[in-house]
Amino acid sequence: MTDRFVFELLGAMAYGELSAFERLSSDARFSPTLQDRAALGRMAVAEFRHFELVSDRLADLGHDAEAAMRPFQVSVDAFHDRTRPADWYESIMKAYVIDTISADFYSAVSQFLDAPTRDLVAEIQDPEESSVLQARLRGMVRDDPRLASRLALWGRRLVGEALTQAQRLSLEGGFLPEGVASFQGPLMAELTKNHSRRMSQLGLTA
Amino acid sequence: MTDRFVFELLGAMAYGELSAFERLSSDARFSPTLQDRAALGRMAVAEFRHFELVSDRLADLGHDAEAAMRPFQVSVDAFHDRTRPADWYESIMKAYVIDTISADFYSAVSQFLDAPTRDLVAEIQDPEESSVLQARLRGMVRDDPRLASRLALWGRRLVGEALTQAQRLSLEGGFLPEGVASFQGPLMAELTKNHSRRMSQLGLTA
Numbered sequence: 001m002t003d004r005f006v007f008e009l010l011g012a013m014a015y016g017e018l019s020a021f022e023r024l025s026s027d028a029r030f031s032p033t034l035q036d037r038a039a040l041g042r043m044a045v046a047e048f049r050h051f052e053l054v055s056d057r058l059a060d061l062g063h064d065a066e067a068a069m070r071p072f073q074v075s076v077d078a079f080h081d082r083t084r085p086a087d088w089y090e091s092i093m094k095a096y097v098i099d100t101i102s103a104d105f106y107s108a109v110s111q112f113l114d115a116p117t118r119d120l121v122a123e124i125q126d127p128e129e130s131s132v133l134q135a136r137l138r139g140m141v142r143d144d145p146r147l148a149s150r151l152a153l154w155g156r157r158l159v160g161e162a163l164t165q166a167q168r169l170s171l172e173g174g175f176l177p178e179g180v181a182s183f184q185g186p187l188m189a190e191l192t193k194n195h196s197r198r199m200s201q202l203g204l205t206a
Numbered sequence: 207m208t209d210r211f212v213f214e215l216l217g218a219m220a221y222g223e224l225s226a227f228e229r230l231s232s233d234a235r236f237s238p239t240l241q242d243r244a245a246l247g248r249m250a251v252a253e254f255r256h257f258e259l260v261s262d263r264l265a266d267l268g269h270d271a272e273a274a275m276r277p278f279q280v281s282v283d284a285f286h287d288r289t290r291p292a293d294w295y296e297s298i299m300k301a302y303v304i305d306t307i308s309a310d311f312y313s314a315v316s317q318f319l320d321a322p323t324r325d326l327v328a329e330i331q332d333p334e335e336s337s338v339l340q341a342r343l344r345g346m347v348r349d350d351p352r353l354a355s356r357l358a359l360w361g362r363r364l365v366g367e368a369l370t371q372a373q374r375l376s377l378e379g380g381f382l383p384e385g386v387a388s389f390q391g392p393l394m395a396e397l398t399k400n401h402s403r404r405m406s407q408l409g410l411t412a
Contacts, residue, residue: 018240021247026232034224034272034279038261041227045254048247055244066240073240 003061006117009109010058011068012076012169016102017051017124018069019076020044020095027091036088043095043129050124057120072169079165083158089140093151096133097158099126100198104191105166108183134202141203152204159195163188209267212323215315216264217274218282218375222308223257223330224275225282226250226301233297242294249301249335256330263326278375285371289364295346299357302339303364305332306404310397311372314389340408347409358410365401369394 025044031037055065085091103125110118141148170184199205231250237243261271291297309331316324347354376390405411 015240018243018247019235022231022235022243025228025250026235029225029228029232034221034275037224037228038257038271041224041254041257044231045251048251051244051247065244069240 006061006113007058007063007068008071009113010054010061010063010117011065011070012072013106013121013124014051014054014058014065015069015072015076017047017054019080020098021047021051023080024091024095027085027088030088030091032088039132040091040095043132046126046129050126053120053124057117075165075168079161083161089147089151090154092133092136092140093154094158096130096137096198097155097195098162099130099133101159101162101166101191101195103127103130104194105187108187108190109170134198137202148204151202152199155195155199155204159192163191166191212267212319213264213269213274214277215319216260216267216269216323217271217276218278219312219327219330220257220260220264220271221275221278221282223253223260225286226304227253227257229286230297230301233291233294236294236297238294245338246297246301249338252332252335256332259326259330263323281371281374285367289367295353295357296360298339298342298346299360300364302336302343302404303361303401304368305336305339307365307368307372307397307401309333309336310400311393314393314396315376340404343408354410357408358405361401361405361410365398369397372397 021044024040024047028037028040028044031040058065058068083094085094106121106125110121113121137151141151167184167188170187227250230246230253234243234246234250237246264271264274289300291300312327312331316327319327343357347357373390373394376393
């Protein structure tokens with residue numbers, strides 16, 4: 001597959017991880033307990049480690065990480081501005097939705113990648129983090145029905161924004177190589193279906 | 207030395223590191239370049255690692271980290287609210303001033319600590335981080351005289367707040383053991399003198 005595709009994919013991932021790190025760690029301040037703050041902080045630190053792995057891979061390929069990230073900065077920032085959590089519960093939900101949709105997205109595009117890049121993409125997925133978030137969300141929703149309806153609404157907003165984002169990155173950004181643009185429709189359907197399944201598992205109507 | 211003293215010192219350090227992590231990583235967003243954002247992020251991650259080391263030490267001593275941190279939460283948060291940087295330059299300056307004053311403060315109180323706690327305090331000092339910050343500040347001040355006068359003013363504000371904070375932590379918080387309260391005056395004088403020397407080294411009038 002084209003080098004340019006890998007360059008753009010890694011650029012989007014790197015910037016995504018760097019901004020996830022910054023957003024998660026600033027959201028951490030609003031955690032209900034110090035233990036929750038520490039837990040969110042640990043997740044943020046994991047995102048930063050991912051950012052470093054992706055940057056290192058770009059450097060290994062002879063690319064400048066900054067140049068690779070720059071094209072994605074405006075749209076990723078705008079995404080975060082449009083999905084600013086109102087409190088800690090919404091932060092946790094946002095982290096969970098983005099984590100799982102990104103994991104699905106990156107694992108779907110992995111088939112177009114060279115083996116080392118595919119390994120890297122696999123390495124930075126964090127199923128343990130998703131399980132921790134899922135368990136925390138389940139507990140919240142079980143304990144507070146009013147929170148459940150608010151989070152269901154928030155989940156719908158997030159998935160809409162996340163899919164728009166994935167589409168923009170992959171189409172407008174020339175993200176997917178020419179031949180696989182037809183891959184786009186079924187991928188979006190798949191991402192939506194998986195998200196709905198996860199929301200049901202939380203006891204939320206997606 | 208009393209166990210309570212160690213408990214309180216570690217609690218203050220732990221909360222200080224956790225909040226430094228959160229503040230630094232949220233400030234990172236305002237960095238002029240992506241490289242600067244990554245650099246600030248790396249520093250934030252180092253603070254989080256310190257937080258974990260201190261929490262682990264509290265756990266080893268049979269203490270609950272959350273209980274140890276809680277008494278310092280209000281005053282540390284208030285300190286950060288009073289010293290909210292207006293931009294990236296002020297963030298860097300704040301990180302430098304706090305890093306160096308805390309290092310001086312903790313190394314001065316180290317003499318009252320048991321050996322393992324003293325080792326921990328030494329381990330979480332980060333002279334490399336301070337040098338990076340110092341070099342960056344020197345460059346900024348050299349390049350822009352208007353920035354220099356703004357940072358000089360900001361430095362004075364920061365040191366005032368930081369010393370008030372150190373004093374509050376150590377006196378009101380019962381931070382220093384009874385016998386060494388007389389240690390307070392000379393310590394503050396020492397912290398001030400060292401800060402002034404560092405400001406002069408940057409080409410700023412303290």
